Amino acid sequence: MKYVAIVASILLIGGFIYADDFTGARPLGLGRAFVGVADDANALDWNVAGIASFQYMSFTASFNKLFAGISGDNIGMGHLSLVSQYRTLFGYGLSWRYLFSNVYSEHHIKLGLAHRFGWKKKGFFGKHPFSIGAALRIDGVGYNLDNATPPDQNMITSGEGVDPRNDPVFASGTSKWGFSVDAGVLWRFSPKISIGAAAYNLLQPNLALNTGEENGKLPMQLRFGIGFSPNKNMLIAGDVRYYQEGGNVITPHIGIEQWFYKHMFGIRAGYDVDELTLGIGWRLKRHWSFGFDYALVYPLNELSKAGATSHKFSAIFNLPNPIPAWDFAAISVEPKIKKLKPGDQIDVSVTFKNLSAGSAKNVNYSVYTRKPDGTYALLKTGTIPKMKTGQEVTVVAKFQDFLPGEYTIYAAIDDDGTALPKINSKVSELDEGNNVAENTVRIFPGPKPSISFEQDTLHITRITFQETEEPVLPIIFFDPKSADIPDRYKRVLDKLADRISNNPDVVVRIAGYFDDESDGKDNIDIAKKREQAIYNYLKARVKNPDQLVIDTKHDYAKKRAGAGKRYIGIERYLPMIRHENRRVELSAEMPKLAKSQIEQIIKFKKGQIHKKVDFSANAMTYKTILEKNPDVMLLVEGYATKDEAKPTLLEPSFLRAADIKEQIKKVVPFYLWDRIFAWGEDRFPADEPHVKISLLADGVLYKPFPGRKIPKGITVGNPQNKVLMSVKSDNPVVSHRAELYELGGGVVKLFKAGSGEPPATLPWDWKMDNGKYIEGGKFYYGKLTATDELGAVGEAVSETLVVDQVDKVYGEESRLLVVFRFDKDVAISPYYHSRMEAIAKRIIELGERGGEPLTIAITGHTDIIGLRRRNQELSVERAVRELKNLRIYLRHMLNLKSDKEVTKWLKDHKLTLISEGHGPDRPYTLKKMRDDGTTYDKMIGDNKVPEGRQFNRRVQVEFRAKKAKGRRR
Secondary structure, rough: OOHHHHHHHHHHHHHHHHHHHHOOHHHHHHOOOOOOOHHHHHHHHHOOHHHHHOEEEEEEEEEEEEOOOOOOOOEEEEEEEEEEOOOOOOOEEEEEEEEEEEOEEEEEEEEEEEEEOOOOOHHHHHOOOOEEEEEEEEEEEEEEEHHOOOHHHHHHHHOOOOHHHHHHHHOOOEEEEEEEEEEEEOOOOOOOEEEEEEOOOOOOOOOOOOOOHHHHHHOOOOEEEEEEEEEEEEEOOOOOOEEEOOOEEEEEEEEEEEEOOOOOEEEEEEHHHHHHEEEEEEEOOOOEEEEEEEEEEEEHHHHHHHHHEEEEEEEEEEEEOOOOOEEEEEEEEEEEEEOOOOOEEEEEEEEEEEOOOOEEEEEEEEEEEEEEOOOOEEEEEEEEEEEEEEEEEEEEEEOOOOOOEEEEEEEEEEOOOOOOOOOOOOOOOOOOHHOOOEEEEEEEEOOOEEEOOOOOOOEEEEEEEEEOOOOOOOOOOOOOOOOOOOOHHHHHHHHHHHHHHHOOOOOEEEOOOOOOOEEEOOOHHHHHHHHHHHHHHOOOOOOOOHHHHEEEOOOOOOOOOOOOOOOOHHHHHHHHHHHHOEEEEEEEEEEOOOOHEEEEEEEEOOOOOOOOOOOOHHHHHHHHHHHHHOOOEEEEEEEHHHOOOOOOOHHHHHHHHHHHHHHOOOOHHHHHHHHHEEEEOOOOOOOEEEEEEEEEEOHHHHHHOOOOOOEEEEEEEOEEEEEEEEEEEEOEEEEEEEEEEEHHHHHHEEOOOOOOOOOOOOEEEOOOOOOOOOOOOOOOEEEEEEEEOOOEEEEEEEEEEEEEEEEEEOOOOOOOEEOOOOOOEEEHHHHHHHHHHHHHHHHHHHHHHHHHOEEEEEEEEEEOOOOHHHHHHHHHHOOOOOOOOHHHHHHOOOOOOHHHHHHHHHHHHEEEEEEOOOOOOOOOOOEEEEOOOOOEEEEOOOOOOOOHHHHHOOOEEEEEEEOOOOOOO
């Protein structure tokens, strides 16, 4: 009974004062420090302003077992609360708390409203949200006298006690109700700090049953609190409570909370001067959430002697708001790599979140970038089909650009990307300010190297022996009814196999033929065996057998010689003619390219010489093919009509070709210019004037093998040079490579390769990797390549290096101008159309370099088949015609106005041009040198074999200088 008296005293005297502190297991577990936190549905009873700060519809139910160590009574408390938000206008809530014992009970009903300033995240309150709220409360007390234990009769008789049922206090009844108001403010100063204040019982209703009793008046209570969250899983809270109870009473409260395992399990502890509290919590979060909290309250005052601990149990259930306030947020923009080089393509992961208290459907998003020049570019748009409450959705966009500088990548939710850089929003949200997230990437320019030479000219005197270039005939002739390859062709086939391998885009077509008189009529089988033999031989020697194709659609009986009208005396030559028909012919093509890439026709009007053409679309094809295939050339052929032949067809046709060539050179790198040739048709008029541009693969098969230049002595005037190098780069240089290139060729010298930056200066003796000096007549350039840590590569080339070389040449330089078909006045391949311009360039080069007088003879030749007199006339005619054409080429290439000016230019440069016809008297020979230094003539124009006769059907250019005297080369 002693303990019953203590409990009764607490309920009757202090029940109203302490009742507001007994709501929710989580606040109790925090030591009743919750006014500055107020972040769940318990806020309605602790700080009504807090109900304006969350968007869910939240329902809370709790039960307290109070003073468990007290016997003789059953004291407890139940609590129900419902809190929600109406868009961004206000939060509202309703709660009911019921305190009960055997003889006493309390009812507290609250209806609260609150408003938050700063939902839109604009202005001062957008960064520091501020909430205010008020609650109307209905409080009631009641007494159950039936459960009261009256004093014994002696005490009643003596007047020391009164039967409660007869006590005048209850004369007017056993219950009473009153009204009051609570108010609160909450300021979320930052994401980590919040400050709150609350006032309770502002109207201080009197709930004493006897209206004259002032002790029944509920005192007003004030609380001030602060919450601090150093991280998302930890909370430290502190409150100060003030009220009057026979004087001013101030009590501090402090609590701490720590969550674990993705905010699923938490522990709490709290303290004030009257009690120590402990608590635990558990949360299950989906698009809805459910939680459970427990608190143990252990008194530190006189109640501890009775073991009067209290136990608090709460359950909280959050549901999406039936009238949600939409809020979508762009959470992050995460580029896979932030430091890029031009052209890098990366994935950009962007994350969006539905912060609304409801699921959303068909939410638009966009990903876009602001470039260094201030313009915007859309990277990706899309629609998220469904976003549950609290759900994060990640999408991936691609980013790629080439302009160096800083790029800002934006991710925008509730935007369709149609109004960049503005957001085209479709939904009114709580916070329009969090719809965009951003991050930056930077594209760094590649390294900018520089390479030059202290000297750009090598001065050298060289005595050499010049071997004659060796012509190539891609035709293999066979003995009657034989498919065995004669040994004399194998050296040429071996060299051609190397050329085919070095020109990967070229395919060689192999076509076999038979002679119906010496092989047998309709002997297709022997023709197929011949082509198969050549195919097998080359296949064993080329790197890629796919570059070889056997032609199955040609006429196997087609004659190469003797197909024309027979003349008297031809019988003696029939064995030779039949031999020329027993053959395999090789032809070159580039089948991987479209016809429009290989060949282009430019039409002209009659009399029109100049026509502007845009070749930018063809530039990359020309560059790529010529760089990959060193023996492919670009041939520009001009044609004119009969009416334009004034005085010759060559004038307008060559001028057209030369004009188009100059336009092509503007879109092709300079080191490829010597692979572009202009040619004008001088014999056969065209139906309409035009220019034909062709990527010609015939050079793989017909380009002569160069003759050796065999040095006999050398003197260098400036034997030492220096390579000067530097690199400018925004990022560390990880490697470099400095090389010397031959113009139009490959690497001839590796100066330096290694990690880091190149040395500023490098000595060089003008020699290539083969130990020889760079050669006269060729051009060279240095190339420095630098790579930074991003993998960006910068390249630089130097000015051209040249050789000021005085050549004292032994031997006679000669070049083929054209090789003719059997009994026809046309070249055996369009490749020879390039020879005229090349020879004209050589003449101009020799003339401008000066030296001893030089005679340049244009010589015509034939084989032995046919009448000797006619062969002699034909050789003269061909030589004269080619000399005339050569002078026209020289005139236009030197920009001279007349043929007289050509004559003067030749005289001024000690050059003489002549023509000679030798018929069959001078079979083709090559000047060669043995290993012992002695020279000899190698006969390749042997009229006894078909290839020799073919080489003899030629026009040749011979450069004749005095022995041991020379000119600059």
